[in-house]
Amino acid sequence: MKESTETLNFIEQIIEEDLAKGLPKEKLRFRFPPEPNGYLHIGHAASICLNFGLGEKYNAPVNLRFDDTNPAKEEQEYVDAIKRDIAWLGFKWANECYSSDYFQQLYDWAVQLIKEGKAYVDQQSSEQIAEQKGTPTTPGKPSPFRDRPVAESLELFEKMKNGEFPAGSYLLRAKIDMASPNMHMRDPILYRIINAPHHRTGSDWCIYPMYDWAHGESDYIEQVSHSLCTLEFKLHRELYDWYLDQIYDPSLLRPKQREFARRNLSYTVMSKRKLLELVQKKVVAGWNDPRMPTISGLRRRGYTPESIRKFSDLSGISKRDNVTDVSLLEYCIREDLNKTATRVMAVLDPVKVVLTNYPEDKVEMLSMENNPEDPNSGTHEVPFSKELYIEREDFKEEANKKFFRLSLGNEVRLKSAYIIKADSVIKDEAGNITEIHCTVDLNSKSGSGTEASLRKVKGTLHWVSIAHAITAEVREYDRLFLDEAPDAHEDKNFMEFINPDSLNIIKKAYLEPYLAQATLDDKYQFQRLGYFTLDTDSKEEKLIFNKTVGLKDSWAKQNTAAQQPKQPDVQQNQGKRSPLNEIQQLSKKLTNLPEEKLANAKASILKLAEEVSYEEIEPLFNTAAKKVGTRIGVMLVLGVLLKNGQEKTEAAQEFINAGLNDDHEMLKAEAAAIQ
RNA sequence: UGACCUAUGGUGUAACUGGCAACACGUCUGAUUUUGGUUCAGAAGAGUCUAGGUUCGAGCCCUAGUAGGUCAACCA
Numbered sequence: 001m002k003e004s005t006e007t008l009n010f011i012e013q014i015i016e017e018d019l020a021k022g023l024p025k026e027k028l029r030f031r032f033p034p035e036p037n038g039y040l041h042i043g044h045a046a047s048i049c050l051n052f053g054l055g056e057k058y059n060a061p062v063n064l065r066f067d068d069t070n071p072a073k074e075e076q077e078y079v080d081a082i083k084r085d086i087a088w089l090g091f092k093w094a095n096e097c098y099s100s101d102y103f104q105q106l107y108d109w110a111v112q113l114i115k116e117g118k119a120y121v122d123q124q125s126s127e128q129i130a131e132q133k134g135t136p137t138t139p140g141k142p143s144p145f146r147d148r149p150v151a152e153s154l155e156l157f158e159k160m161k162n163g164e165f166p167a168g169s170y171l172l173r174a175k176i177d178m179a180s181p182n183m184h185m186r187d188p189i190l191y192r193i194i195n196a197p198h199h200r201t202g203s204d205w206c207i208y209p210m211y212d213w214a215h216g217e218s219d220y221i222e223q224v225s226h227s228l229c230t231l232e233f234k235l236h237r238e239l240y241d242w243y244l245d246q247i248y249d250p251s252l253l254r255p256k257q258r259e260f261a262r263r264n265l266s267y268t269v270m271s272k273r274k275l276l277e278l279v280q281k282k283v284v285a286g287w288n289d290p291r292m293p294t295i296s297g298l299r300r301r302g303y304t305p306e307s308i309r310k311f312s313d314l315s316g317i318s319k320r321d322n323v324t325d326v327s328l329l330e331y332c333i334r335e336d337l338n339k340t341a342t343r344v345m346a347v348l349d350p351v352k353v354v355l356t357n358y359p360e361d362k363v364e365m366l367s368m369e370n371n372p373e374d375p376n377s378g379t380h381e382v383p384f385s386k387e388l389y390i391e392r393e394d395f396k397e398e399a400n401k402k403f404f405r406l407s408l409g410n411e412v413r414l415k416s417a418y419i420i421k422a423d424s425v426i427k428d429e430a431g432n433i434t435e436i437h438c439t440v441d442l443n444s445k446s447g448s449g450t451e452a453s454l455r456k457v458k459g460t461l462h463w464v465s466i467a468h469a470i471t472a473e474v475r476e477y478d479r480l481f482l483d484e485a486p487d488a489h490e491d492k493n494f495m496e497f498i499n500p501d502s503l504n505i506i507k508k509a510y511l512e513p514y515l516a517q518a519t520l521d522d523k524y525q526f527q528r529l530g531y532f533t534l535d536t537d538s539k540e541e542k543l544i545f546n547k548t549v550g551l552k553d554s555w556a557k558q559n560t561a562a563q564q565p566k567q568p569d570v571q572q573n574q575g576k577r578s579p580l581n582e583i584q585q586l587s588k589k590l591t592n593l594p595e596e597k598l599a600n601a602k603a604s605i606l607k608l609a610e611e612v613s614y615e616e617i618e619p620l621f622n623t624a625a626k627k628v629g630t631r632i633g634v635m636l637v638l639g640v641l642l643k644n645g646q647e648k649t650e651a652a653q654e655f656i657n658a659g660l661n662d663d664h665e666m667l668k669a670e671a672a673a674i675q
Numbered sequence: 676u677g678a679c680c681u682a683u684g685g686u687g688u689a690a691c692u693g694g695c696a697a698c699a700c701g702u703c704u705g706a707u708u709u710u711g712g713u714u715c716a717g718a719a720g721a722g723u724c725u726a727g728g729u730u731c732g733a734g735c736c737c738u739a740g741u742a743g744g745u746c747a748a749c750c751a
Contacts, residue, residue, distance in 0.1 A: 007689055007698095035751050070750060126749055135747055137677040171749060181678045183747050192749035211751045234680060235746050259680085261744095266686080272751095314699060316688040318681090321744060325686045328700050338713060373713070404711065413709055446709065453709090460709050528710045555711040581741070584725060623726075630726090 009317040011050065014258055015058070015226060023225065027253050028060035031224045032086070032093070033215065035067045036078035036199070038272035039287040039294045040085045042308065042329070046263040049312035051228060052091040061094030063222055068100050069214045071198035079199070081287075085295040089305045095222075099214045100200045102221055106209050107161065109217065109247050110172060110190055114153045118246060119190060120146060121156040122171045129171075132178070133186050139179035140186045146175060160193055163206040167193045172207075176242065184239045188212060216240040217247065219255035227255045230262040231319065263315060264323045267479040268293045269487050269494055283498060284480070290535070290546050291480045291502050301477065302523060302533035302548030304340075307333040323485050330549050337523055337531045337548065342370045345382065345415065345462040346511040346526040346545075348474055350389035351433060352466065355420065355440045358386040363468075366446065368416040382512045383468040384417050389510050390463045391528075395436055397425060402558075404459035406436070413460045415527060419444040419452070462527045469510040472543035475535065476504040509545075518543065525551075579611040584620075587633025590666070605633055609640035614649075617641070621655040628664045635659055635667065639674040 008016060019025060030051045034040065040048070055062035064086065068074050086093070113119040122129065122145045134140035153172075160170050172191040180186055191207045198205065219227045227240075240257045248254055264270050269278075270293060278284050278292070287294055290301035298308065311332040315324050345368075364384045371377035390406070399407035406412040411421045419441045426435040443452035483489070483497040518524070524532050530550035538544040586601050586608075620634045638652060659671025 007691085009688085033751090037751080067751065073750075129749085130747070133747055135677085137747095140747090168749065183678090186747085189749060194749080208749095210749080215751085231680070232745060233751090235678080238679095261681085263687095314687075316699095318688065320681050322687065325700070328687070331700055334712090343710080372708095372710085415709060417709095419709095457709085459711080462710075525710085525712085528712075530712095551710075551712045553711070558711085581725070588725095589722075620726080627726090 010319065011054070011226070011228060011258060011260060011317055012057075014256075015054070018225075018256075025058065025060075027223070027225055028054075028058045029063070029094075029223055029225050030054050030060060031063040031065050031097075031219065031222060031227065033065045033067045033218075033229075034082050035070070035073075036075060036082060037070075037073040038078060038276060039081050039296055041270060041272075041275065041292075041294045042265055042298065042311075043263045043270040043293075045089065045295060045308050046312050046315065046317070047228070047230070048086060048089060048091060049309055050260070050317055052086075052093075053312075054226070055094075060225075062091070063095045063097050063224070064093035065097040065099065065218060065222065067211070067215060067218075068098055068198070068200065069208050069211060071194060071196040071208065074199055076199045081296065085299075088299060089295070089308060097218070097222060098200055099209075099218050100198060102214070102218055103201060103205055103209070105221060106214060106217055107207075110209075110213075111154065111157065113174065113190070113246060114150060114157060114172070116246075117150060117175065119153070119172055119174050120148050121153040121160070122146075122173050123156075123169060126168070133183065134178070136181070136183060142178050143173070143187065146187070157191075160191065160207050161205070163195075165193055167195045169193065174213075174243075176239075182235055182238050184212070184236055185242070188239060212236055212239050213243060216243050216255065216257070219257075220244060220247070220252070223253045224255045225253055227257045229257060229259055231259045232262075233257070234259045259319070260317050261319050261322060263312075264321075264485070265293055265329065266323050266325050266484045267481050267486070268326075269481070271487070274487060274494060277495070278480075281495075283495075288536075290475070291477050300536055301546055302337075302531060303333050304336050304523070307336040310336070323488075326479070333531070333549050334552070337525065339373050340371070341523040341525040341531055342377070342380075343368065343372070343525050343527050344512055344515055345464055346472075346474075346509055346515070346529065346532075347389040347391055347462065347464045347469075348506050348509045348526075348529065349392045350464075350510055351392040351395060352435045353388045353390050353420070353463070354435055354437050355386050355388070356423070356437050357439050357442070360386060362386070363465075366416050380514050382416065382514065383465045384414075385465045385467055387466045388414070388463045389466055389469065390414075390436075390461050392433075394461050395422070395433070397433075404555075405461060406438075406459070411441075411457045413444075413446075413457045414463050415460050416446045417463070418442065418446070419455060419457055462529075464510045464512050466510070468513050470513050470516050470543070471508050472511055472515070472545055474506040474509040474532070474545045474547065476506065476547045478502045478504070511543075515543070518545075523548075579608040580616050583608050583612065583633050583637060584630060587636075588627065588629040590629040590632050602636065605636050606640055609637040610644075612637055612641070614641050614646050618649075618651055621651050628662070628667055631659065631662075632664075632667050632670055635670040635674065639670070642674055 032048055032051045052062050066079055122143050124143060132141045132143060156170060157172055159165060170193060171189050173187045173189055176185045176187055178186045189210050190213045191209055193206055194208050195206060197203055237257050244254060279287055284292055288296035288300050290297055311329050314328060365381040366384050367379045368382050369379055394405045396403055396407045406422050408422050411419055413419050420438040422436055422438050424437045425433045428434050441452055443450050445453055478501060479499055480502050481497045482499045486494040486497040518534050520534050526532050531548040532545045533548055535544040535546045583605050586605055590601060617634055617637050623630045642648060656671050656675050659667050662668055
């Protein structure tokens with residue numbers, strides 16, 4: 001038996017440690033805690049897959065808990081959408097929970113806190129409270145109501161609950177530490193008054209608990225062992241633990257909060273607020289627009305649950321900021337669809353082909369494989385006749401040898417049909433090709449096994465019989481933003497990077513008739529074009545297909561590369577290092593580089609050296625002797641400085657002398673060059 | 676000018692807790708192919724932010740820097 005060498009992410013390691021320390025495996029319990037104020041997106045999928053994945057791995061229950069403590073923002077519509085998305089991803093929650101289910105318990109605990117002198121009712125404005133709170137670098141001041149007698153707080157809290165005060169007039173605050181370096185510990189708010197109907201509790205409550213108070217205690221009530229959230233809650237952990245300390249019964253399990261980095265995807269944004277802005281400003285058609293990174297958008301676009309789970313799996317979990325390239329997501333969906341999608345033919349930009357030697361009225365039904373990757377997928381029939389459409393870009397009158405498609409005098413195969421040869425073209429007055437006249441080799445029928453059919457030809461084209469084709473609208477999508485990280489610019493708003501061409505609608509595409517029976521669940525590969533699925537806007541009399549993702553296209557890549565031979569290197573958009581820093585990085589490799597690269601590295605160092613001052617490099621003179629690369633780099637910089645008129649100090653001379661006496665040839669040489 | 680977190684090929688993650696850096700995507704070759712897809716074979720690309728230290732030995736530990744992120748909502 002092979003020992004499983006599967007590596008654990010840091011969350012799994014924490015769990016394993018807890019298990020090793022004696023936590024019984026049966027006590028493991030997780031939760032996914034969305035706030036029902038928006039749709040789930042691919043970033044949430046990371047959290048969903050983490051929590052539910054852990055549940056599957058350890059055979060532990062995972063609750064779906066709606067964090068619904070703010071009636072002003074939350075709606076039933078979102079609850080329904082969230083449940084739909086999680087179920088679609090293929091996960092089953094143990095219990096459907098709501099923080100609002102615990103309002104009474106939370107209230108009782110709050111009363112207990114007041115009685116113990118650990119909470120008090122405040123009645124200042126939010127401005128006053130904010131001012132007293134201080135700043136991260138200066139301590140706060142206590143509220144004048146901080147030492148209000150317990151009985152008075154109790155009475156006021158009771159009145160708050162009974163709706164005797166207007167919204168915003170009173171608050172319940174925990175009494176912790178106004179001087180804590182952690183702002184969250186400076187007497188955080190436990191309850192505020194909100195006069196809005198709650199989607200579940202209606203008007204039962206006028207006071208609502210804040211996140212920190214509700215979340216940790218909900219974890220505790222549900223006996224969640226590991227409460228996993230994103231990094232921005234790291235500073236909340238101290239408060240999470242403080243609240244737990246106040247009510248914790250040692251005979252019960254104590255939840256543990258741990259934080260991981262949220263997942264970002266390149267060329268899109270991932271915050272609910274920003275996605276909502278795209279919806280509200282009508283940049284997209286809605287939360288489930290196929291260009292949106294929402295689960296519902298991806299679903300409509302044609303992504304499968306498997307592909308999204310695979311993506312989460314490959315992306316991993318860690319604690320550093322990240323921007324995962326969309327190409328990984330695209331890889332995941334292609335990989336899935338390649339194995340499962342039915343192959344069909346569709347022509348999006350047609351040009352007419354006439355087979356001059358094919359009988360006028362003849363129609364053949366040809367057989368086409370549904371999926372060459374799956375031997376059991378069967379075949380379907382596709383009609384063939386004298387007049388066809390092929391893709392306009394699949395023909396050129398004259399072509400070089402790199403063009404594998406149809407051109408005058410050359411042969412090409414029609415997928416699952418015959419080999420044809422282009423003889424002539426007909427053009428309109430503007431010079432546009434309107435018809436391509438070809439002769440067909442009638443002995444070359446696909447699958448006939450004849451010698452002619454086995455002939456090797458350079459290219460294979462997809463096609464559609466004009467007389468039999470059905471039409472449909474096809475929607476092609478491109479990235480929503482032109483910038484890799486549209487919301488990572490301090491000086492620019494993410495909306496400035498919107499791609500104006502993210503949607504391309506082809507009003508009339510021609511499809512093989514088999515597609516007339518397509519359903520919303522079907523996934524197709526339009527051969528040589530990409531993966532497509534029916535859009536929800538589609539109607540029986542008007543089919544609409546979404547392009548999920550294109551096939552990899554090394555031909556297109558080759559072409560664009562040829563068009564723009566030298567693309568300026570647009571990388572290095574973050575972490576602008578200082579020249580000295582870059583020099584140090586370059587230097588350390590110096591001793592390991594092959595010659596050509598060595599010359600380049602040296603040249604770069606010499607150039608960067610112009611921007612470095614003597615004061616900056618002097619400390620580097622006592623670089624450890626074994627770090628030869630760095631010493632060489634420093635020597636090079638020193639050379640430049642001396643040449644530019646820098647006085648040769650004692651320290652510099654010493655450094656040069658040390659270099660001269662070094663064993664390393666390169667260092668010795670560079671020292672000799674400037675001594 | 677405080678606290679906390681983070682730093683490994685272009686990108687995302689690994690490295691059995693100290694033994695000279697692995698996997699995936701992407702990129703580039705070549706083969707196969709009735710999809711310029713798939714598949715297969717291969718290549719290039721990082722000495723792990725910098726400096727010092729501990730150690731026989733450091734990506735992992737310590738110190739100091741640097742860079743990025745988070746925190747001052749009656750949001751979650």
